[in-house]
Amino acid sequence: MTITIRKIEHRGAIRIGIFFEKNYAIQQQLKGIGATYSKTFTCWYIDYNKAAYQQLKTLFPDLQIQQPVAGETSSRDLPPIAKSEHQLGLQSSVNNPEHITKKDSLAHKLRLELLPNLGKYWVFKIRYVQSVVNQLKLVKGVYWHSSYKVYMAIRNPKVKEAVERILEVTNFFPENYLEKEVVFEGKSIVLRPHQEDVKWMEVYVPDILVIREKVKRLSMVRYSKVRSCYLLPATPQVYEALVLHFEPNRILITSELPEGYLHKRNVVNRKQLDLSQTKSRLFEQVPEAAHGYVSGMVDMLLALNYSSSTLRTYSHSFLQFLRDHQYRDPKEISYEETVRYLSGLMERGLSAASGHSMVNALLFYYQQVLHIPGYELKLPRPKKEKKLPSVLTMEECLQIFRVVDNPKHKLLLLIGYGAGLRVSEIVTLEWRDILFAEHKIHIRNAKGKKDRMVMLPYSIVSSLEYYRKLYQTQKYVFEGQFAGEPYSAGSVQAVMRDALKKSGLEKKATVHTLRHSFATHLLENGTDIRYIQQFLGHSSIKTTTIYTHISANAVNKIVSPLDRLADESYKKKLD
DSSP: OOOEEEEEEETTEEEEEEEOSOOHHHHHHHHHTTOEEETTTTEEEEESSHHHHHHHHHHOTTOEEOOOOTTOOOTTOOOOGGGOOEETTEEOSTTOTTOOOOTTSHHHHTTOEEEEEETTEEEEEOOOOHHHHHHHHTSTTEEEETTTTEEEEESOHHHHHHHHHHHTOSSOSOSOOTTSOOOOTTOEEEEEEOSSOTTEEEEEOOSOHHHHHHHHTSTTOEEETTTTEEEEEOOHHHHHHHHHHHTTTTOEEEEOOOTTOOOGGGOOOHHHHHHHHHHHHHHHHSOGGGHHHHHHHHHHHHHTTOOHHHHHHHHHHHHHHHHHTTTOOGGGSOHHHHHHHHHHHHHTTOOHHHHHHHHHHHHHIIIIISOOTTHHHHOOOOOOOOOOOOOOOHHHHHHHHHTOOOHHHHHHHHHHHHHTOOHHHHHTOBGGGEETTTTEEEEEEETTTEEEEEEOOGGGHHHHHHHHHHHOOSSBSSBOSSTTSBOOHHHHHHHHHHHHHHHTOOSOOOHHHHHHHHHHHHHHTTOOHHHHHHHHTOSSHHHHGGGGTTOHHHHHHOOOHHHHHHHHHHHHHHO
């Protein structure tokens, strides 16, 4: 069987693509050396480095290397595979004289490989060994990156010591601890004008994972597959942000933009951008004949100023409806057909929440786009399951907070519980929103596009001030991996899961459980439910009244009028 290899670019990194006719035995051999299948290229691939190539050559001595087409050049071209030491576009530290692995060592068995730093983390790769993986999971500050299939260890002396002890190596990680920045001397980011739209500029970045990750975190960034570059709004503010982000790494920003190309008026509306991206993705999924139906739906959603999440939910529900009806004209689909369609969805096990989303999407289209009166009265809705939210007692909350040592992690859980905030509200909280003098927190543009004021607990004011001095964050209270970007919602949930595990509680709880607990404890303390409604930001008091069913202490305090009457009569007899 002929096995051909060639260089491919997959997920922002250079790989060795392995092409052959379907063969189970070869697939198993490739899995043994850590190969992964790519649906995009319909091939298997491994890392682009000398060690991986030698492994492949050992397995298949008769490999055929497919050469690039004559005359074809690319700024991202690397040396031939057999001579390359590149890994994800960066120099690997395998040949570092300070770290040489012996053939009999654990590091050699694990195929231990150190990659360039990513933000505040060391990045390394190992072969899966369950005993080693289980030990790494217990080390605080070590994480598994599922996208890049690598481990990330925070650049800290204690973490370095712990991981090196598990891997049975010495001086594996360099002593470039967290306070030091990764430097890419001689690398540059090139800015060029967009060929079609002057509001945008083309951003060409080196094929280096760290740099790409930083660019992807910039606001309003898009990727152009046609030009193999990133797109950013052509504004002076964006240019300044690029310089600010990459100056510490000594990356040069080279502008090939004509004079006056950058202008303040080129600011792009994020929602409009989300809409255009959603629209283009939807058009790719439907035949040209159905573009008008999708366009009418999306345009009306934008005109009525619906949120981006509602836009995506309604559009995808409507698209499913069209797909299941072979993209017929919605005007020709009768009411009876629609009811049978909804019934069929519920029979197949569709949840009540998804059923309601489908109904809402269809109502919107027939009512707002097609202007069919009375359609709302006819369309049935699936009944939702009424489940009570999970809550923690005050003692359980205290138990969770006590086991968190990291000041940042503890504070975000405390403020989530103490002010009854949603996860999205915690991560987008800015210092300007903390009104220390008034002991209030200003929640901006929350769910339903509403602002509200909530309490700032007196007990965490000093902790907030200490935290600000310690972390020195500028905009967001809780910053993410890179300066100037918010903490991710997934990271907050991970903090909660870790704290729950350490506390020993067997209850299932999330960050939102702290919000439920906040409302329940206020109610048990005798707080008027209308105030609780305002604190939580509920549009209807019906949503808030669910906490009256789970407040055990409050219910226990209620005394029947008959009991009170009996007590008063008994007292009179005594008198």
